[in-house]
Amino acid sequence: MAEFWLDEVRWTEEGLVPVIAQIDQSDRVVMFAWMNRESLKISAETGYAVYWSRSRQKLWRKGEESGHTQKIIDIQLDCDEDVILLKIEQQGGIACHTGRESCFYRSLVDDQWQEKEAVIKDPQSIYDKSK
């Protein structure tokens, strides 16, 4: 019974669902990733975002290396039950592995992708444990 809500999600053939992460206070969209059933269940239970890494084929506890965890404020489901929207608080104010607040830091201007946002923190200092 308690997991009936997980059954209502329409998972892809690979057992995944796309997830949009949006800062709760500012409504800025900062990330897009995927979850499988286990990661969505853990996310809901713990209150912190856990994704499924398709490249590494394993659970990806967001922030486990960087410390930039995402506290979940709200979990939303779309009309077709096949997309999740997370309202989050972003620890450290950095969601992107490039050291920016958001992964969406480029806009199309004059047929070119132009960067519009500086790096907040050098990724090397985020991911290098010796620092």
Add this chain to the structure above:
Amino acid sequence: MAEFWLDEVRWTEEGLVPVIAQIDQSDRVVMFAWMNRESLKISAETGYAVYWSRSRQKLWRKGEESGHTQKIIDIQLDCDEDVILLKIEQQGGIACHTGRESCFYRSLVDDQWQEKEAVIKDPQSIYDKSK
């Protein structure tokens, strides 16, 4: 040269890219869909969102039936070049085929998906041409 920006997008094996649509003024996320190269090109050229319907396997000119077109304010690309974020103006204030502003109208509360948003307009009156 003019289409070099399209080459920078990392399309899926099916030639698609996931797209998040967000209201420019309010920053509300209202929709998630897919584009292929042609639909992204047309979207950029015309300034109105054109998606790729995976179920119908054809171009989906958003609003062609409902009138609820999406005027594009900004096209953003993520750090991995495989997700698009559209900032839009939503004609009619309704992005969802259920007649709501947003497709994300349910939140997880006590292990249940709870609706939190009323229908603005009856879908029958949106899609029935005789009305």
